[in-house]
Amino acid sequence: MTPNNDSICFALGMKDSNLIWMDYFYAFINLAKGTRKKLYPDIRKCRIYEFKLRNQLISCPNCHHRRLVKFGYSTVQTVFTTDDASHPVFLRIHKQRLRCKDCRRTFMAQSNVVRKYCHIANKVRAKVTMSFQDDRSLESIARDNTISPSTVLRYLDASRSIAPLYQRQLPTNLAMDEFRGVHRQLHFICIDNDHHRIQTILPDRFKRTIENYFLTFTPAERSRLYTISVDLSSYYQDIARRLFPHAEIIIDRFHIIAMMTRAFNQYRAQAMKQFPKTSRQYRLLKFSWQLYLKSATNLSYEHEYYDRHLRQKVTSGERVDLGLAINDRLRADYQFLQNVMQNLKQRNLDQLTESLYPGTELSPQMTAVLHTLRHNLMYVLNASRFDYSNGTIEGINRMIKQIQRTAFGFRNYNHLVYRIHFRQMAQKKNQAA
Numbered sequence: 001m002t003p004n005n006d007s008i009c010f011a012l013g014m015k016d017s018n019l020i021w022m023d024y025f026y027a028f029i030n031l032a033k034g035t036r037k038k039l040y041p042d043i044r045k046c047r048i049y050e051f052k053l054r055n056q057l058i059s060c061p062n063c064h065h066r067r068l069v070k071f072g073y074s075t076v077q078t079v080f081t082t083d084d085a086s087h088p089v090f091l092r093i094h095k096q097r098l099r100c101k102d103c104r105r106t107f108m109a110q111s112n113v114v115r116k117y118c119h120i121a122n123k124v125r126a127k128v129t130m131s132f133q134d135d136r137s138l139e140s141i142a143r144d145n146t147i148s149p150s151t152v153l154r155y156l157d158a159s160r161s162i163a164p165l166y167q168r169q170l171p172t173n174l175a176m177d178e179f180r181g182v183h184r185q186l187h188f189i190c191i192d193n194d195h196h197r198i199q200t201i202l203p204d205r206f207k208r209t210i211e212n213y214f215l216t217f218t219p220a221e222r223s224r225l226y227t228i229s230v231d232l233s234s235y236y237q238d239i240a241r242r243l244f245p246h247a248e249i250i251i252d253r254f255h256i257i258a259m260m261t262r263a264f265n266q267y268r269a270q271a272m273k274q275f276p277k278t279s280r281q282y283r284l285l286k287f288s289w290q291l292y293l294k295s296a297t298n299l300s301y302e303h304e305y306y307d308r309h310l311r312q313k314v315t316s317g318e319r320v321d322l323g324l325a326i327n328d329r330l331r332a333d334y335q336f337l338q339n340v341m342q343n344l345k346q347r348n349l350d351q352l353t354e355s356l357y358p359g360t361e362l363s364p365q366m367t368a369v370l371h372t373l374r375h376n377l378m379y380v381l382n383a384s385r386f387d388y389s390n391g392t393i394e395g396i397n398r399m400i401k402q403i404q405r406t407a408f409g410f411r412n413y414n415h416l417v418y419r420i421h422f423r424q425m426a427q428k429k430n431q432a433a
C-alpha cells in the first residue's frame, strides 16, 4: 500500500496542489552550523519527506512572452515542524525551474509552504511565534523546532508587526508604577485600570520621558482621565497633577498599609532589643509577629492554642495583648495601624481622617508615616473612596519578573517588551475563556 500524495500532504498540513510527494525516508544529518560542523558534529536521525514542486508559470513575468522551457530542478532542504525534536523533520523540495527563451531569465517555482530565500517552513515560524506566549526561554523554543536561538530572536523582532504594542487612546482610569528590567534599570509602566491592559512601557522613568509620552495626547483627551492610581512616592503625583489637572489621584491602599506595617515592625524590633534574649518580653515581641499585623477583628479570644515560645496556652487575642502590654508606644502604634486599616476597608472617610490624628504619642517611625499620610491626606482618602488600586499593575510586574527569570535576564529592552506583550496576549485569552 503506497500512501498517496493527498494523505501525506494532509498529515503534514500542507495545502499546495503543485507539491507532488515522491518519497519519505530516514537520513542522518549533521545539524551543526558553519565551522562547528567538523569540530562539534551534531548528527541526528532525521525524517525526510521528498517533494517535487511544479512550476505553473504560463508566460514570462519579465517580458510576458510565452516561450518558457523546462530548465531542470533546484533542490532545497526546509526545516519543518516536528512533534519529536529528537527526530527533526525536513522537507526536501525539488523546485522546478523554467527559462524564457526570449530574455533567457530563469524562474523557480514557489509554494506557500516556505518563503522565497528561506530554509525554514512557514509552519515553523508560526509555531515559534505562538510559543512566545508561553513562559519559556528562547533556547527551549529553538531546541524544540531545530532552529538556532538567533533565528528565534529574529522572529521575535519581526513579530513587532503582528499586534499593536501600545494603546492609541488614553483610558479613563490609569495606574502608574515601575519595574526593574534591562541592566537593572527602572522602566516606567502604566496600565488601563478597567480593562487591565498595558497602556505603555517606557525605557526609563525620567520625568521628561513620561511627560513627553503623555503630551502626545491632546489636552481634551487628558482632561477626560478620571482617576490615577500611584504609589506613595511624590514623583508620580507631581507628574499626574501637572498633566491631568482634572483627574483624582489615588494612593494605592496596599502601599499605605505596607508602609505602616514596615514602621510597626521596625519599632517592634527596636523595642525587642531592649530586653535580653532569654527574657519572656523578648520572646513575646520576637515571635508570632504576624498576629500584630492581622486585622484585630480576625483575632480570637475563644480558641486556645499552645504557644511553644511562651510555654503556655493562649488565644491569639491574648497573645497580642501580652505583647503590647510591654511597650506603651507599641500599643499606640498598634491602635493607629488597626484604625487606619479598618477605616480604609470600611470606607469610613470621616473616621479615617480622625484616625490620622491620634491622641497618644507614636513611635518615631510611625510618626514619620503619619506625617506622610497627613501631607497627602486628599489622596489617602481617595484610596478609600474609589475601588481602584495598584493591585493589577503589581500583578503585571510579577509576571514581568517571571519572564525575566525564565530568560535569565534580558539585554535588549525591545525583546523584553515584545515578550511582555506576547505573554499578556496569552493571559487575556485565558481570562476570556
Ligand SMILES: [Zn+2]
Pocket: 060, 061, 062, 063, 064, 065, 100, 101, 102, 103, 104, 105
Ligand atoms: Zn522573458
